[in-house]
Amino acid sequence: MRIINFSDARNSLRAVIDQVVEDADVTVISRRDAPDAVVMSFDHYSSLIETVYLLSSPANAAHLARSLEQARAGKAKHRELIEVSGAEENSHAKPAIHG
Structure with a gap:
């Protein structure tokens, strides 16, 4: 977690956003006379x-x-994923409605 003051965040907003996206972390924006805020990537949110x-x-x-x-x-079981072929995948699809 990184902490930056409001003035620095305002002056370098693009860099702040790029860093939270790249690092998958949050940045706290501190303000002197108001509650702090947090900037994070949409994926993190x-x-x-x-x-x-x-x-x-x-x-x-x-x-x-x-x-x-x-x-x-250590009681977890390792399982292989099942690969479904295109024909099998389509057999589970909802039937088309004709009308």
Whole structure:
């Protein structure tokens, strides 16, 4: 996390934005007479919002916590991804509606 004052942020906004995107980190903009603000990339923001959403359900949060415990304890199972051919992929598509 980087901290920069408001005047410096205003004078180098492009560089501040480029840095948060490149570093996948946040920059705090401090202001003397007002609350501080945070600049982050949209990807970082989206990730935080998704995490908040996933943890907003107590049941889902508990399930995720158990899964993390299992992974840390070495109880996670390694599985290969299944490659689906084009024909198989199309067989799961919704049927076209003709009318």
